[in-house]
Amino acid sequence: TSSSPSFFGNRGMTLEQDLNDTNQYYRSTGRAVIHKKPTPVQIVHVDYPKRSAAKITEAYFKQPSTTDYNGIYRGRYIDFEAKETRNKTSFPFGNIHAHQMDHMSEVLRHEGIAFLIIRFTLLEETYLYDAARFIEWYFGQKERKSIPLPDIRENGHLIPLQYSPRIDYLDIIDRIYFS
Amino acid sequence: TSSSPSFFGNRGMTLEQDLNDTNQYYRSTGRAVIHKKPTPVQIVHVDYPKRSAAKITEAYFKQPSTTDYNGIYRGRYIDFEAKETRNKTSFPFGNIHAHQMDHMSEVLRHEGIAFLIIRFTLLEETYLYDAARFIEWYFGQKERKSIPLPDIRENGHLIPLQYSPRIDYLDIIDRIYFS
Ligand SMILES: [Mg+2]
Numbered sequence: 001t002s003s004s005p006s007f008f009g010n011r012g013m014t015l016e017q018d019l020n021d022t023n024q025y026y027r028s029t030g031r032a033v034i035h036k037k038p039t040p041v042q043i044v045h046v047d048y049p050k051r052s053a054a055k056i057t058e059a060y061f062k063q064p065s066t067t068d069y070n071g072i073y074r075g076r077y078i079d080f081e082a083k084e085t086r087n088k089t090s091f092p093f094g095n096i097h098a099h100q101m102d103h104m105s106e107v108l109r110h111e112g113i114a115f116l117i118i119r120f121t122l123l124e125e126t127y128l129y130d131a132a133r134f135i136e137w138y139f140g141q142k143e144r145k146s147i148p149l150p151d152i153r154e155n156g157h158l159i160p161l162q163y164s165p166r167i168d169y170l171d172i173i174d175r176i177y178f179s
Numbered sequence: 180t181s182s183s184p185s186f187f188g189n190r191g192m193t194l195e196q197d198l199n200d201t202n203q204y205y206r207s208t209g210r211a212v213i214h215k216k217p218t219p220v221q222i223v224h225v226d227y228p229k230r231s232a233a234k235i236t237e238a239y240f241k242q243p244s245t246t247d248y249n250g251i252y253r254g255r256y257i258d259f260e261a262k263e264t265r266n267k268t269s270f271p272f273g274n275i276h277a278h279q280m281d282h283m284s285e286v287l288r289h290e291g292i293a294f295l296i297i298r299f300t301l302l303e304e305t306y307l308y309d310a311a312r313f314i315e316w317y318f319g320q321k322e323r324k325s326i327p328l329p330d331i332r333e334n335g336h337l338i339p340l341q342y343s344p345r346i347d348y349l350d351i352i353d354r355i356y357f358s
């Protein structure tokens with residue numbers, strides 16, 4: 001309930017839910033226009049029953065060719081990927097695809113703002129981590145397939161979890177990209 | 180075949196196919212990073228068969244909350260909706276949703292570049308039309324639910340159909356938003 005000490009804690013909300021709430025808050029207060037892209041789906045078969053909505057009866061998940069979120073803030077193009085991990089010592093590259101990396105590189109080349117929001121679910125810590133640094137780690141090492149937590153703690157930016165907006169990442173954007 | 184006089188003509192390509200080709204060309208030449216967003220789908224049921232890919236067996240089309248395309252060009256946020264019509268005298272508002280209009284207004288308020296690409300399929304004419312002007316028409320009239328073709332011809336910007344890129348809309352963006 002709302003008087004419990006863990007009210008501002010995780011409450012079982014996923015990172016995606018927190019970000020959707022936060023982006024909704026940003027839009028309704030006129031601060032930014034940032035949306036999650038729909039999940040890419042390959043549609044194979046659709047039924048068109050009379051008198052009711054078209055029903056997709058066969059479809060498959062597709063690999064995304066870009067990141068999950070983009071939009072505009074203070075006149076700048078903003079682009080990021082959000083990932084949760086249950087790992088407690090590092091962020092594994094496992095579920096970031098090569099074309100998502102290419103996409104972030106391209107955004108940087110075109111002077112957009114690109115970053116990741118990484119949540120360590122079991123540690124209840126959420127970080128904003130610059131894409132340029134992420135790309136260096138990703139392509140700069142042969143053996144290791146992850147970023148160690150100490151690097152993320154030192155060079156990422158901890159986003160405190162609060163009531164509304166849940167994860168105020170634009171405050172960090174102001175500090176690191178606009179000052 | 181490639182020597183036919185209609186080679187640069189429509190060839191049965193939809194506007195979406197032309198735009199996907201064009202955006203692919205822009206990305207591969209490093210000119211811009213612009214993608215179509217996936218079709219929004221409400222997923223109701225997924226089967227997880229052993230030894231094969233997850234299969235979506237029940238899903239429905241959702242109304243999009245934003246426009247179809249966005250990205251970055253010359254450091255600016257770019258956002259547009261693409262629509263085809265078989266109408267020969269006007270562009271009917273029918274399939275533009277209210278929240279897509281709201282989205283375009285928000286983008287303009289945040290200093291993004293927003294527009295529509297409208298194709299009159301039967302006339303084989305494709306126009307870039309500024310979102311601010313579109314919004315005026317959309318909200319400024321009670322009876323009429325469309326923009327008359329003469330206005331689009333006069334105030335829109337005809338995009339010639341060519342081989343590659345198919346519809347070079349960034350040339351028009353250069354002229355009207357960057358000069
Ligand atoms: Mg994600």
Ligand SMILES: [Mg+2]
Nearest residue numbers: 247260261262
């Ligand atoms: Mg469309």
